[in-house]
Amino acid sequence: MKDRTKYFSYPYIVWMTIFIILPSFLVLLYSITSKESNGITTINFTLENYKLFFDPMYINILFDSMTLAAISTLICLILGYPAAYIISTSNISKRNTLLFLCILPMWMNMLLRTYAWMTILGNNGLINNFLEMIGFQKVNLLYTRGATVMGMVYNFIPFMILPIYTALSKMDIGLIEAADDLGADKKTIFRKIILPLSMPGVISGIIMVFMPAVSTFIIPQLLGGNKNMMIGNLIEKLFILNGDWNFGSAISIIMMIIILISMSIMNKFDVDKEGGARLW
């Protein structure tokens, strides 16, 4: 008998073709044609857009974005791992509450949450008013690189906690008990059992945080005051302001390639070949 279930995938194939494959193809097409192209009749293929990107100015922007995104990802990991561990080891009712609290902020619009940080970090914001009250000097918090990183950590940390939590909660408690019985101390148990078993979650988390962080444009705009251009800002500017869709598309393609490469590198480190908390 033929497997009929595969027909259920057709709607998704249609959907993916219209909304993923076709737009990606258009971006690719824009990136390899020149600005002067007018419709299909006078299309000019060129690699000029890619060459343009290898200007030190753009490379710097790329490098800067990757650095900021990497710092944010690292902070997310440092804060997120213990959080995920605490959630996974607490009893079931507490665990559900904690998970709920973790997801709750995501119900609100990201723009609103980011705006809220502006009133917290501002020169007359909550933090500075508090500092002044207890007799300290005010500090510039808003419109700095630090504010940008903070905004990214705040917005993306759930994407780190959740996959690590999933990996940790799937773990067989028997293994830890066995190690304990055989005389391993807590440190060894963590290093030899818990950490390796949670690696798929960690890798998913890193990818899930790094990707949106490296391409965000609204956070550096609102919290960074547009002073440090990230690659997302550059792409937005090229599309919206300069109307240079060709160069903008070329940068988008370069970003996609970089993300694909880093993902394949990350997957090499992946120990769990059976899937699980992995996304890819």
Next chain:
Amino acid sequence: MKKRNLYSLLVVLASILIFVTACGQEEKEVLNILNYDIYIDKSLLNQFEIENNVTIKYDTYSTPEEMYIKAKAGASNYDLIISSEYMIERMINEGMVNKLNFENIPNYNFIGEEFKNQPYDPNNEYAVPYFWGTLGILYNKNTVDVSSKSWEILWDKNHDQRIIMMDSQRDSFAAALRLLGYSLNTVNEQELDEAKELLLKQKPLVMAYITDGAPDIMINEEADMALVWSGEAVSAMEENENLDFVIPKEGSNIWIDAMFIPATTKNQTLSEKFIDFLCSKESTLRNIDEVWYSTVHTDAIKEVDEELLNNEAFNIPAEDINNMEMFRDPKEFIDLYSSRWTEVMAQEAN
């Protein structure tokens, strides 16, 4: 095989149906309007909808460059756009604007003569002025000394991290170019390079580059000064009496924002009716109360209250106006501006 095709067909049909019903619900005529953010008393939209039994779809943008892309990309077929003169000039030159039938716009007679026959629309065929204004410095009287009355105030090292600049290339360059004594429409690369160097030099002092948010920051006294459009200054001064506005002596930009009908319209007459509606005295007065820019309406200005007339950001002094320049469309030379602006924005700060 047949079944599979039928199934995919159904899905496609269903998605098309969703789109069609979403659009098809409207039996009323629809007016698609594109305007700057915070640039109209929104209750006027409701009023026009009710009075004429139409639906208005209102969309906004923050810089003329963004408007151009939105209008050009054709995501929506706009019926009416309100924007700045240099971008209107560009769109007229590119054949993107329809001529108006002024018989449908009797209130056009109320528009001040000084706003007609301007270079962007020399024969008054395409656009109806909406508001006008200038570019200047909104500052806090308690912390900033503006006795020099110069653009140099924006480069004052004593206000490190307390200066707000605009995330708008023409306006930021205007301040730098006029400080150097050049035209703000220059296409001379050397002059533009000098202006760029000046903006790069200023960057370490700048707190943030933003559009639209500056008045709020100034009202909260989180910054000492900001490069703003005159109406933004008026709105901020209404909220905080420590604030004042200065138009630098080197001269500034004078702009006219106007309403025009893009060639994409499907309803020219209705759009003209809407233009006429906005040109009425009542609409103008309500808009002034909302946007605080200087009015082009000769009748409405007589009913503006004394306090506002004494505000130099609203009632801009004639001697300042003489020293102001209007933006022109730089045509292909716009790249000279945008590439340099990208360099300024890309420069690393703190």
